[in-house]
Amino acid sequence: MTSNSHVPARRLRVFDSTLRDGEQAPGNAMNPEQKLELALAIEATGVDTIESGFPSSSPSDFEATKLIAQALTTAKVATLNRAVREDIELAAEAGGIDHQVQIMATGSDVHLEHKRGLTRVEGLKEIIDSIKFARELGFTDITLGIEDASRGSDDMLRPLIEAGVEEGARTVALADTTGCLIPAEFGAQVARVRSWIPDDVILSTHCHQDLGLSLANALAGVEAGADEVQATLAGIGERAGNTPLEELAAVLLYKGEQLGMTSRLNTEKLYDAYLILSRIIGMSTPRNKAVFGDNAFATQAGIHQAGMLRNPVTYEYVEPHLFGRERGILIGRHSGRNVIRNMFDQMGLGVERELLDEIYDTYIAGRKDGTCIELGELREIITGRLRRAAEPVADQAELAVAAR
Structure with a gap:
């Protein structure tokens, strides 16, 4: 085992997306009161940020954001929003301007052509306008969240990221939205993006589990210079899910020194939060799931x-x-x-x-x-x-x- 004891440990930020990406998957719906109960349990695990939802998507997510923003004391609230002024206004109304407003950019030509019907220039313009508008409203914690970044070319991503940072984004979140990359590929992309942005801009990962590599990709991203990992309890999320929070916590606990990483996570509180999640969404526990599985121990x-x-x-x-x-x-x-x-x-x-x-x-x-x-x-x-x-x-x- 390689020792990194001579390297000062970096504190990894942990961003929980259980209430947004996790909740939007089929069968995982929660009402605002349930989201609040779970948010408080997740906060007890020591995560840095809790994503409350997508306020413009439904009155339920709007109400949940209001409740959670008023209740959390140690974790920051985040919302996801399209690059649309109306979304950002609703986010400000629901969570106040002190929360982390994530503005979603389109990161690949596949999505621009087949989902959005936009050109690269149009996609860039909407991001510049949205971030500028968020700053005008008073937001200071702005994230440029790049959907399908893993299939985006450098000549598309770099102008988008540099423009977003120049306009005031303090975090860049790279999403392997379809879970299509292997760790070497994702780590290389994170390293390139890290070289494009200032050191004080947070680089975050959002990895999906379609190839069963969400945690491996997130760790490759961390080793390549990412400052934050977005994860969910039990890895719930779209399709096969996301980076499992509890597995990330286990790696940080046992391999943190080797990785040169620390976190605020309190591992003893994770299972309590998982039991609440399971009760709320009626999720059965697999026998062979790491950390939470019936047979894990x-x-x-x-x-x-x-x-x-x-x-x-x-x-x-x-x-x-x-x-x-x-x-x-x-x-x-x-x-x-x-x-x-x-x-x-x-x-x-x-x-x-x-x-x-x-x-x-x-x-x-x-x-x-x-x-x-x-x-x-x-x-x-x-x-x-x-x-x-x-x-x-x-x-x-x-x-x-x-x-x-």
């Missing part, structure tokens, strides 16, 4: 359990308690006898081979349907079996006393 395989029972470090790199989770030793047909021996030891019992084999054959080996029991259930099984075994002895003793 659980094991059934006997070979793994043998090591885990001696010392969890054998198979546990990410520590559950640091993410508000608990370790699970689940007992099923792949578990073997060691876990029963270990339970005997914990209970202060000598290993009775006959009893051990009986419990294994009856309660574990026969679980062909793949179901498992937990350690607590195994303890109850052993206790119950020992109690039943002792009952005839007790009965005989009582008869002997009665006979006297």
Whole structure:
């Protein structure tokens, strides 16, 4: 592992888009009160910015922005807006001029031609006008958010970015909107953009999961000079989703020194926020999801359990308690006898081979349907079996006393 201890750590800014990009995906709709509840839980995780929504898209997003802007105390509110004066006016009305107003630019010829029906010149003009208008309203925290930047050519992006910064954008957000890049490609693009803008302008990443590379691309962007990552809880978002906030947090916790990065994230609060999100949108938890998955900190395989029972470090790199989770030793047909021996030891019992084999054959080996029991259930099984075994002895003793 390469050490970066001699390099001063940069603080990575974390921007949460759960309430906007996450919420706009099918099945994820939230009302303003629900957004407020979740925003407060997300704020407790230590993110720097929370995107409340797209105020001009619906009265619900407008109301949610008002509620959240009034309630947050440690995180900044952000809104997404088209490069249209009416959108920016509505954003100011909903969130005030102290929030971060993101103005969306069209970053590729594909989108200009097939989505917008605009020329490059027209796309540039609307950005210049919109940022200028935002400054006239009093906004000072302005983001130039470039949609489909990953498919934009340098000769299109550079004039757009330089004009936006010159007009007053203090953040440039590059979106891999279709999730089409691999880390080397996205990192190279971030490095080029970083060379075009002043050091005091924040460079942000917004990566999608279509190729399963959203986190890898975001990290490549950070290593190439990005200052901020936009992410969502559980990675929810359009199509396959976005950079998962909890996975980013895990990487920063365990690899932050290697990356030369720190953050304000409080990893122990992430699962609480996730549970609120799941309740609000009715989202089920996958078994194999990193950090939040049902099996993320659980094991059934006997070979793994043998090591885990001696010392969890054998198979546990990410520590559950640091993410508000608990370790699970689940007992099923792949578990073997060691876990029963270990339970005997914990209970202060000598290993009775006959009893051990009986419990294994009856309660574990026969679980062909793949179901498992937990350690607590195994303890109850052993206790119950020992109690039943002792009952005839007790009965005989009582008869002997009665006979006297």
